[in-house]
Each structure stands twice: as C-alpha cells, then as structure tokens.
Amino acid sequence: MWALVMDFLPYQSVLSSAAVSRAMLRETMPLVTMLHLDCSAQLHAGVASLRYRDVRDIYIYSLLRYSHVDEDDEVDEPDMDDDEGLTTQVDADTAVRAVPFLCHFPKLERVFLGGRRPNGRVEGFICSGDIMDEDRERMTTLIDAFSGAFRARALANNLWVLGLRCPRSSRTANMFSDSTCLTCRAACRSFPLESVADFECEGSSCKNLSRNSFYYSEKLYSLDVCLRREKIEEIIVEERPGGRDSLYSEARFLSLLGRGTRKIVVPDEGKELFVVKYNEDELGDIRRCIVHSRMNVKMLSSAAVTDAIKRSFAEDERDPLPPRDQCYLAQNSFYDLRSLGLVIDEANFLNADEWDGKKHVSIHPVQLFSNYNWRFT
Ligand SMILES: [Zn+2]
Numbered sequence: 325m326w327a328l329v330m331d332f333l334p335y336q337s338v339l340s341s342a343a344v345s346r347a348m349l350r351e352t353m354p355l356v357t358m359l360h361l362d363c364s365a366q367l368h369a370g371v372a373s374l375r376y377r378d379v380r381d382i383y384i385y386s387l388l389r390y391s392h393v394d395e396d397d398e399v400d401e402p403d404m405d406d407d408e409g410l411t412t413q414v415d416a417d418t419a420v421r422a423v424p425f426l427c428h429f430p431k432l433e434r435v436f437l438g439g440r441r442p443n444g445r446v447e448g449f450i451c452s453g454d455i456m457d458e459d460r461e462r463m464t465t466l467i468d469a470f471s472g473a474f475r476a477r478a479l480a481n482n483l484w485v486l487g488l489r490c491p492r493s494s495r496t497a498n499m500f501s502d503s504t505c506l507t508c509r510a511a512c513r514s515f516p517l518e519s520v521a522d523f524e525c526e527g528s529s530c531k532n533l534s535r536n537s538f539y540y541s542e543k544l545y546s547l548d549v550c551l552r553r554e555k556i557e558e559i560i561v562e563e564r565p566g567g568r569d570s571l572y573s574e575a576r577f578l579s580l581l582g583r584g585t586r587k588i589v590v591p592d593e594g595k596e597l598f599v600v601k602y603n604e605d606e607l608g609d610i611r612r613c614i615v616h617s618r619m620n621v622k623m624l625s626s627a628a629v630t631d632a633i634k635r636s637f638a639e640d641e642r643d644p645l646p647p648r649d650q651c652y653l654a655q656n657s658f659y660d661l662r663s664l665g666l667v668i669d670e671a672n673f674l675n676a677d678e679w680d681g682k683k684h685v686s687i688h689p690v691q692l693f694s695n696y697n698w699r700f701t
C-alpha cells in the first residue's frame with residue numbers, strides 16, 4: 325500500500341527526482357513538499373526554515389551505511405554493481421538526529437528512514453543477516469524516540485513512519501509466545517492509531533527479501549514490530565481510545581481491500597501495465613477484519629467494494645488510478661476475494677484483451693496468463 329517509490333526500472337527516476345529536489349531546495353520557495361536527504365549532516369535543524377513549512381514527505385537515506393569487507397579485512401567503498409557481501413550498519417548520527425529534525429515540519433505526513441545500496445536500491449532496515457549489538461541499540465533507541473515524540477505531540481498524529489524494524493522482529497521469532505519487547509509495546513501505544521493498525525510484524529517486512537529475484541519488492545514498509553498481529557490488535561482494542569471502532573470499521577475494511585501488491589510491467593513497446601495480486605498476508609488481514617468486525621460483507625455495495633479493490637492500482641492512497649486498460653487484477657486474487665464473500669463481478673475488472681466481451685462466456689484471462697505469467701512470480 326505504501327509509497328512504492330519504485331517498482332520497476334526505477335532507480336534512475338528516483339535518483340533524478342532526488343537531484344531535482346536538491347535543486348528545488350536552492351531555488352524554489354516555499355512549495356517544497358518533499359525532501360531527500362543523503363547524509364546525516366543535512367539533519368541539522370537549521371534546514372527546517374519557513375521555506376520548508378509545506379514539506380509533507382521526507383526520505384532519509386543516511387540511516388543505513390553499506391561497506392564492503394573483503395578477504396584481507398579491508399573496508400572498501402562499495403562500487404555500483406558490486407552488491408554482494410555488503411555489510412550494513414546503522415548510522416549513529418542519523419539515528420540520534422532524525423526525530424528532533426523531523427519535529428520541525430508541521431505538515432509532515434510520511435517519513436522514510438533507510439539506506440540506498442550502491443546499486444541504487446532503496447531499502448529500510450530489513451533483515452540483513454547478523455545485526456551488531458550497537459546497531460540493535462541504535463535502532464531501538466530511534467524507535468523509542470519516535471514513540472516519545474508522538475506521545476509528546478511533537479510529531480503530527482497522521483505521520484507515517486516507514487523503513488524501521490525492531491531488531492528482534494524476524495520470521496524465525498517464536499510464534500507462540502508474546503515478545504516482552506518494551507520498545508514495540510510502547511510503539512503500539514504511541515504511534516498514530518491508523519499506522520499501528522498497519523504495522524508490519526514478526527519480520528513481515530523481510531518477506532520479499534530475495535536478492536536473487538529480479539522482481540524484488542520495492543515496497544517501503546511501516547514499522548515492523550516483534551509482536552504477533554493478534555497482540556498488536558489487542559493493544560489497539562484495549563489500550564487505544566477508539567481503537568476497536570477504528571480497527572474494525574467499514575472504512576478500514578475498504579482500505580485493506582486497496583492494498584493488494586502492485587507490480588509494474590514495462591513492456592518493450594506500449595504503455596506500462598499495473599498488475600495487482602493479493603498475497604497471503606494481505607488476504608489474511610482482510611479475512612481477520614471480516615471475522616472480528618462481524619461484518620456482513622455481502623451487504624457492502626458492489627460498487628464500493630470494486631472501487632476499494634481498484635485503489636490497489638494507485639501508487640499510494642494519495643494518487644489517482646491509472647487508466648483502466650493498464651490495470652490487471654490477477655485471476656487468483658479475484659477468486660480469493662470473491663470467496664471471502666465480496667460481491668464482485670469479473671466484467672468490472674477484465675480488460676478487452678482478457679475476455680471476448682461476452683459476459684460469463686470466457687471469463688478466464690487466458691491471454692493474460694499466457695503472455696504475462698512472469699508478472700506473478
Ligand atoms: Zn550530503
């Protein structure tokens with residue numbers, strides 16, 4: 325659902341948009357709405373003058389630093405196309421300065437903290453092998469600093485924080501007992517309510533981490549906490565005012581529908597295509613919302629449900645939808661959603677090249693699958 329900053333063939337455009345932002349910093353005022361910061365020295369509060377009062381998005385790439393340790397233990401500056409064997413470290417300076425810096429932006433809506441690999445890939449603090457003790461401490465201190473700032477109302481209560489992960493949060497964590505991590509519990513009590521409902525958990529932000537895969541997800545994740553989803557929801561329901569209503573509302577249900585994973589396909593010729601597929605976690609969130617809210621999804625209007633699903637095609641919730649003929653919903657996902665009881669109709673999703681126009685005659689998007697099967701890996 326989040327700023328898919330770059331889904332595919334993206335780096336040049338992000339790099340150039342970062343360059344544009346830097347030019348804007350010098351030349352335009354006060355309409356700067358997005359900042360891209362590459363080094364911790366830029367996190368001086370001095371930068372936060374009036375001209376940046378409209379900033380809504382800040383991307384901080386200096387939190388993670390990459391270095392290359394070769395056999396003779398020399399640390400090299402990594403080069404562009406050598407992405408193997410890189411060691412990731414958390415930058416202490418950035419970890420300390422980030423929150424006080426961010427408190428200067430009254431209109432801030434989202435902040436990403438992470439790094440930019442030498443090959444250009446932007447990533448949060450995902451599972452990157454062994455984490456050194458000092459890095460664990462820096463990361464938990466940073467998350468605690470966000471919790472404190474939210475509690476003190478020094479940060480807006482609609483700010484989304486992307487890219488961070490509790491060092492204890494991983495897929496191999498104990499699924500049967502609740503973590504006692506105070507950092508994550510405090511985050512669930514302090515971060516904006518809606519963002520807590522969307523926390524990643526138990527390393528779910530790491531699930532797309534397969535560096536071999538060409539179709540690496542570029543999603544920027546919300547805070548990944550070391551608590552089970554059930555525990556997060558329990559804290560919301562029991563400890564956050566309005567928590568239950570917000571968590572199990574129709575509005576949240578519809579917003580969950582708009583969070584299928586979006587991939588961008590860039591064909592050799594023609595326009596780019598947007599393919600949406602719901603993974604098991606996304607379907608699980610939808611299913612759990614139905615169960616806990618005791619909502620009768622059959623009563624929801626088909627138009628509202630269809631529109632909500634189609635929000636998945638947008639880059640993020642603030643963006644308009646691409647043209648319909650560029651949007652494809654994966655067949656499996658259509659049937660998965662319908663089996664949850666949603667009242668939806670193929671005809672509202674299939675494009676001209678997926679069926680013959682005669683309703684219910686040839687509903688299988690055969691052509692889609694034979695041509696574009698690779699999109700669904
Ligand atoms: Zn710099």
Ligand SMILES: [Zn+2]
Nearest residue numbers: 490505508550
């Ligand atoms: Zn934790």
